Amino acid sequence: MKFRLLSLLLFIGIQQLMAQENSTEKIFIANPYLQIGREPSAQSLELVWHVADADATWFVEERTKDSNAWTRIEAINFTRVAVTGVDPHRIYHIKFNKLDPGSTFYYRVIKNKVVVFEAEGKAPKSDKQNYRFVAIGDIGALTPDQKLLAVQAYKAKPDMVVVAGDIVYNTGLISEYRTKFWNIYNSDKETEQSAPIMRSVPFVAAPGNHDIATRDLDRLPQALAYFMFWDQPLNGPNGPEGSAWVPLLKGSDENKNAFKAAAGDAYPRMGNFSFNYGNAHWLYLDSNPYVNWSDKTLTDWIKNDLASAKGATWRFVVFHHPGFNSSRQHFEEQQMRVLSPAFEAGNVDVVITGHVHNYQRTYPLTFTPDPPAATTTPSRGRIVNGKWVLDNNFNGKTVTKPKGIIYIVTGAGGADLYNPEQQDDKNSWQTFTSTFISKVHSLTVVDVEGKTLNFRQIAADGKEVDAFKVTK
Ligand SMILES: [Fe+2]
Structure with a gap:
């Protein structure tokens, strides 16, 4: 039983890793990038990413170096770019607003329940x-x-x-x-x-x-x-x-x-x-x-x-x-x-x-x-x-x-x-x-x-x- 559970966990882990490995080229038109945002502060940064114009459930999870608990931020705000000459696409925005100034934080972007991007950020x-x-x-x-x-x-x-x-x-x-x-x-x-x-x-x-x-x-x-x-x-x-x-x-x-x-x-x-x-x-x-x-x-x-x-x-x-x-x-x-x-x-x-x-x-x-x-x-x-x-x-x-x-x-x-x-x-x-x-x-x-x-x-x-x- 233990072996089967471990195998299942391993299988899920590998699937997630593969999703991450293959993700960036397929999923993102522009990989997630940090910005100071509309109202910069030492506690906040914004994360922006560009994807094709298709519905999906997006959210971002964030945690500090020392904590194991991820904090979830829903990603529902996007602008749609539909100008002549490029396929229509979306620009998603989320805001990290409880950062510890000067600290390193970790985040991952999740699309339809799959981790598709992970990185660490530097808080202002x-x-x-x-x-x-x-x-x-x-x-x-x-x-x-x-x-x-x-x-x-x-x-x-x-x-x-x-x-x-x-x-x-x-x-x-x-x-x-x-x-x-x-x-x-x-x-x-x-x-x-x-x-x-x-x-x-x-x-x-x-x-x-x-x-x-x-x-x-x-x-x-x-x-x-x-x-x-x-x-x-x-x-x-x-x-x-x-x-x-x-x-x-x-x-x-x-x-x-x-x-x-x-x-x-x-x-x-x-x-x-x-x-x-x-x-x-x-x-x-x-x-x-x-x-x-x-x-x-x-x-x-x-x-x-x-x-x-x-x-x-x-x-x-x-x-x-x-x-x-x-x-x-x-x-x-x-x-x-x-x-x-x-x-x-x-x-x-x-x-x-x-x-x-x-x-x-x-x-x-x-x-x-x-x-x-x-x-x-x-x-x-x-x-x-x-x-x-x-x-x-x-x-x-x-x-x-x-x-x-x-x-x-x-x-x-x-x-x-x-x-x-x-x-x-x-x-x-x-x-x-x-x-x-x-x-x-x-x-x-x-x-x-x-x-x-x-x-x-x-x-x-x-x-x-x-x-x-x-x-x-
Ligand atoms: Fe110039």
């Missing part, structure tokens, strides 16, 4: 805990170095990954996420070209030009997937379309309605948002040149948002187009400089950007734009002249308290490198540039330890190419 850090984040931009280009850097990001064991825009090339399509993104950053296991990061650590993405600048849904009905796939706060200024920060959506009513149904409330509001993580306040902005950053609604929002982050030790701002760039490529697209006075008034410490496919950091600086700051919104960005004051004494080693904001370009995340010839040609750098590395792809690793930030820039081969410290 509280404001008292140290943490590590990776920052990287211009990534989903399906290049060998994009893949190597995905592995480097995984090896760095971050608590959060900051994506500084241009998530997938060339036009932010659903199909492009499938071929250039999910498979690289959320593969079933670590390989030399992919890593299972997103199931354990939330990525938080700013929108780049390749993600959301295309608004013509007749030409590209699968565009603007950013608004469908990312589960991030909606606390920035709301639309409407045609406002100073939301361009008009183009296309037939059918295509527009299909997109809006798939995007839900994320469109158009998720272009700009803020949240707290650890001891820092994070402000994410849409830096595409269609935005008029002289608009008072926007600048008031930034001012109020930064002023409201009183308890934060650090203030990071993340967006795509760098305001301070020495690269010849994209040199004319400096529109975000116009916000420097607002960032300075709001005590911002570091601005993290991409767009320019190399790594650059400035000396700490303050900047005063010439009046009028910027009154036009040309399609490819604009020059903003003005005066900068540099803190040339800061060296990130022995002098670590900056006078001013440090602006970082970390756009060497995979897409073809820009201006490798400038790395050794210091005369070609603007005077605000302290470091310029354009011969290798790289990502940024930052350890936040109370009032100290330790930055390291890591190349695709794992070598450190820059390091500096910032203290308060």
Whole structure:
């Protein structure tokens, strides 16, 4: 009798294991991935997964390291994506909302009573805990170095990954996420070209030009997937379309309605948002040149948002187009400089950007734009002249308290490198540039330890190419 019971249990176990082994390719269009969600906290994360458009009973079970009891979370909320060019599919969302800050937790996704996915997650850090984040931009280009850097990001064991825009090339399509993104950053296991990061650590993405600048849904009905796939706060200024920060959506009513149904409330509001993580306040902005950053609604929002982050030790701002760039490529697209006075008034410490496919950091600086700051919104960005004051004494080693904001370009995340010839040609750098590395792809690793930030820039081969410290 005992033998038969054991055999039965073994049989069930093997069936479940097989279901898990075979599950991810068949069952998921995008494997489950963690997100900070609409209302981030140190106790919560959201889990998102994409599957075919078919009814099933889904739930997620979660437990902490030391407990054997699973807590069940029903998965009934999904959005349906039914746009021209891809088979209709569903995006399921559940929320973990009782996490122990900074702890490892375990979860499994269950479909029709079968475990189809298991992973461990890292709960967000509280404001008292140290943490590590990776920052990287211009990534989903399906290049060998994009893949190597995905592995480097995984090896760095971050608590959060900051994506500084241009998530997938060339036009932010659903199909492009499938071929250039999910498979690289959320593969079933670590390989030399992919890593299972997103199931354990939330990525938080700013929108780049390749993600959301295309608004013509007749030409590209699968565009603007950013608004469908990312589960991030909606606390920035709301639309409407045609406002100073939301361009008009183009296309037939059918295509527009299909997109809006798939995007839900994320469109158009998720272009700009803020949240707290650890001891820092994070402000994410849409830096595409269609935005008029002289608009008072926007600048008031930034001012109020930064002023409201009183308890934060650090203030990071993340967006795509760098305001301070020495690269010849994209040199004319400096529109975000116009916000420097607002960032300075709001005590911002570091601005993290991409767009320019190399790594650059400035000396700490303050900047005063010439009046009028910027009154036009040309399609490819604009020059903003003005005066900068540099803190040339800061060296990130022995002098670590900056006078001013440090602006970082970390756009060497995979897409073809820009201006490798400038790395050794210091005369070609603007005077605000302290470091310029354009011969290798790289990502940024930052350890936040109370009032100290330790930055390291890591190349695709794992070598450190820059390091500096910032203290308060
Ligand atoms: Fe870009």
